[in-house]
Amino acid sequence: MNAREHLVDILPEWMKSARFRITVLYSTVLFVLAAVVVGTLYFALLSTLNHQFSQPLEVRDFNRNGVLDERDQEAAALLRVFDNQVETRTLENMKRYSFVALFVLFIVSLGVGWVIAGRVLSPIGRITDVANHIQATDLSQRIRLDGPADELKHLADTFDGMLTRLDEAFNTQRQFVADASHELRNPLAVIRTNLDVALANDHANEEELRQTAIVVRRAAQRMSRLVDDLLALARLEAPAKLAETVDLTVVGREVAEDFSALAGGRSVTIELETGAPATVAGDRDTLKRAVANLVDNALRVVPERTAIVIGTGRRDGWVWIAVEDQGPGIAAEDQHKIFERFWRPDGSRARTHGGSGLGLAIVKQIAETHSGTVRLYSEPGKGSCFVLWLPASGREGDTDQNASPVPEVSPLARPVVA
Structure with a gap:
């Protein structure tokens, strides 16, 4: 331990605080500025007095012989001595009073600086108190600091x-x-x-x-x-590397092939509808898992002799891949809960279908990992369509990169024939 560290250790706690350092800094700066001002005034006054008394005496009257009387010469000498004494005493008094004033100013500035520093640093004290009262089981404490937006x-x-x-x-x-x-x-x-x-x-x-x-x-x-x-x-939940260029059309085709046997055993067909090229910078395996989870979810609820449609496309700087089923659909009041962990609505999507309750939560997490989103389009009795919207690779060529990636209508929606 060096001498500086030893000196710091023996200081009282209040002298180690930022409040004390700010107070000393404030008082020192104020003292130095005041000393400069007083010193400047002192030397200016000294220079002025020296200049005045260095001027020759102006003789206004002579005797009849053209010379000063002896008494006048003595008076002039006494006057100069008196003026020199006044000058010296004035400068000494000014010097003494200046030192006293500077000392008093320094002491007062310490007190004022201590109060001001305390008021300025009081929010930090509140932050410290809140941090000390926080427990692992209770994070409800808040600072809620009022005052200017500093x-x-x-x-x-x-x-x-x-x-x-x-x-x-x-x-x-x-x-x-x-x-x-x-x-x-x-x-x-x-x-x-x-x-x-x-x-x-x-x-x-x-x-x-x-x-x-x-x-x-x-x-x-x-x-x-x-x-x-x-x-x-x-x-x-860990940061992912999204350096691979993934073609969502290929992903959709591979998932359809993977589930074709399982779907065939349930008399369900899987159809693939592709549009514009849909490539995205991402992780191929996780994107394939997301689509597989959607298809697996659809297979649990669709009736026999129906179809599951996997579609891909591109829109305004975004690519999408959708899975549409002809199942019972999901009520509007349940749609905002569908991606929560372990949540299952009543009815056909209940636990009896064998899901873990995490499939759609994983889909949402994968979409967010790729800076995208997942949207559900569903009505009771009319099936459901889950769509992953992801930023397209090479978005510079699109007309509107800031457009919303989530339209009000499913991209797989068929036009209504009158």
């Missing part, structure tokens, strides 16, 4: 905004953990119950044991899908 208020508002974002993130995380625990508890309960029943039945035949194994396997598969989706969401 740097300190901007700092306090920024701190409040950070706390709000952290509070929302922690609440979302807690809700996510609670929902995930609830979702995992159900298949675990199914597995445990069926195994307990099988173990308790000493006379269970092979068919009963087989049926128990099928139920347990189905529950385990559901748990596996849920864990896979949780891992996918966690990976998507």
Whole structure:
């Protein structure tokens, strides 16, 4: 430890504060400026007095012989001595009073500077108090600083905004953990119950044991899908590299081929409709997963002998890929909830269809990772159309780069024939 650090350590706490440093700086600057002003006045007065007393005496009267009387000469000498004494005493008094005034000014400036620095730094004290009272389980504290829109208020508002974002993130995380625990508890309960029943039945035949194994396997598969989706969401929250040029038409065709056998087993056809070239800078695997989630979601709800349409296109600097089904549709009041984690509406899209409740949340996360959005067009009884809108690669050639990427009508909507 060097001498400077040792000196700082032995100082009292109040002398280590920014308030003390600002006070000393303020007082020192004020003292130096005042000393310069007083010194300038002192030397100006000294120069003026020296100039005046260096002037020769003007003799206005002589005696009849043309010379000064001896008494007049003595008076002139006394006058000069008196003036010199007055000058010296005046300068000494001014010097003494100046030193006293500067000392008093410095002491007063310390007190005034301490008060002013305290008022200026009070928002920082409030920020410190709020930060000290924040707990991991309670982020409701806010500074809410009033006053002019200066740097300190901007700092306090920024701190409040950070706390709000952290509070929302922690609440979302807690809700996510609670929902995930609830979702995992159900298949675990199914597995445990069926195994307990099988173990308790000493006379269970092979068919009963087989049926128990099928139920347990189905529950385990559901748990596996849920864990896979949780891992996918966690990976998507990390920054992604979007350096690859992806053709959404190719992505749509590959997804259609991947699901063709599963769709055929349910008497459902998958159709592909392509428009203008739809290329985007992104991650091919995650975009394919998003489209696959939409097709998988559609296959769970569409009736037999219907079609699922995968379409692509381009509009005003944006490319889109859509998945349209002829399922039961989604009510308007539920559409803003459809992309929430673990949310399922009543009816045909319920848990009985085997989804993890994370598929559409993953789709939304993938769209946002690619600086895009996902939009749902749906009416009860008329099916649903999910559309991913993504910034097109090479947007410079489009006519309107600032146009809204979300039209009011689905890009796959067919014109109504009168």
